[in-house]
Amino acid sequence: MNPLILENATANVASPVLVALDFSTADAALAFAARLDPSQCRLKVGKELFTAAGPQLVEQLAARGFQVFLDLKFHDIPNTVAHACKMAADIGVWMVNVHASGGRRMMSAAAEALANYSQRPLLIAVTVLTSMEAADLAEIGITVPPQEHVLRLARLTRDSGFDGVVCSAQEAPLLKAELGQDFKLVTPGIRLADSAADDQRRVMTPVAALQAGADYLVIGRPITKAVDPLAVLSGINADIRAWQLSQA
Numbered sequence: 549m550n551p552l553i554l555e556n557a558t559a560n561v562a563s564p565v566l567v568a569l570d571f572s573t574a575d576a577a578l579a580f581a582a583r584l585d586p587s588q589c590r591l592k593v594g595k596e597l598f599t600a601a602g603p604q605l606v607e608q609l610a611a612r613g614f615q616v617f618l619d620l621k622f623h624d625i626p627n628t629v630a631h632a633c634k635m636a637a638d639i640g641v642w643m644v645n646v647h648a649s650g651g652r653r654m655m656s657a658a659a660e661a662l663a664n665y666s667q668r669p670l671l672i673a674v675t676v677l678t679s680m681e682a683a684d685l686a687e688i689g690i691t692v693p694p695q696e697h698v699l700r701l702a703r704l705t706r707d708s709g710f711d712g713v714v715c716s717a718q719e720a721p722l723l724k725a726e727l728g729q730d731f732k733l734v735t736p737g738i739r740l741a742d743s744a745a746d747d748q749r750r751v752m753t754p755v756a757a758l759q760a761g762a763d764y765l766v767i768g769r770p771i772t773k774a775v776d777p778l779a780v781l782s783g784i785n786a787d788i789r790a791w792q793l794s795q796a
């Protein structure tokens with residue numbers, strides 16, 4: 549693990565928001581990140597940005613104090629995924645993900661590969677993409693309701709030694725009830741009441757997602773494509789704080 553990155557990426561992040569930096573260049577991502585404070589959110593680097601900008605960009609974000617979720621959704625044979633997860637841990641990311649449909653042996657190999665790290669990234673598996681609904685699953689031969697398939701994959705993920713799953717907030721009450729409070733739920737498909745769903749299908753608003761049991765909210769376009777992204781992020785954080793205070 550890169551000690552410089554760990555030392556820098558220790559910001560006390562008050563918010564459960566992970567902003568998806570779905571940009572096509574390092575410059576665009578760094579310019580956007582320069583407007584944010586690491587106490588306001590964590591950052592997610594996904595396939596588009598990582599393909600364009602690589603590990604160096606992740607290291608630059610971490611050096612600015614951001615905790616980074618490397619969202620490359622590894623899905624391959626166990627040996628390949630295990631080594632890819634090790635590379636992610638060596639970059640110093642805070643969270644990394646794979647596809648749960650890669651199966652138990654793939655996930656166990658990943659967990660085992662990181663077992664000896666004193667401070668390893670959170671290991672998370674994607675269950676059913678939030679862009680999918682029952683009809684999409686039926687086309688690939690999965691005829692049970694989405695939440696049944698999500699629960700099956702989440703159980704497999706937990707039993708493989710992972711820290712949590714990516715799911716939609718719609719499944720959060722079921723997963724918390726079945727798998728316990730400590731198993732982390734990372735929920736994309738977050739939309740404000742007035743924002744377009746875009747390609748997402750299983751969506752929820754930020755506070756409703758937290759109420760349902762989500763631990764982290766992955767939010768991209770509703771923030772990054774807003775006319776005033778900082779105002780939107782601040783508004784979301786203010787709503788979350790108000791809700792948290794009402795629960796205290």
Ligand SMILES: O=C(O)c1cc(=O)[nH]c(=O)n1[C@@H]1O[C@H](COP(=O)(O)O)[C@@H](O)[C@H]1O
Nearest residue numbers: 568594619676677678714736766767768769
């Ligand atoms: O693993 C993810 O982060 C992920 C899983 C999933 O099921 N759905 C999903 O949308 N994501 C990611 O979350 C982000 C959502 O972005 P927006 O739809 O723009 O808010 C994107 O970067 C997706 O790649």
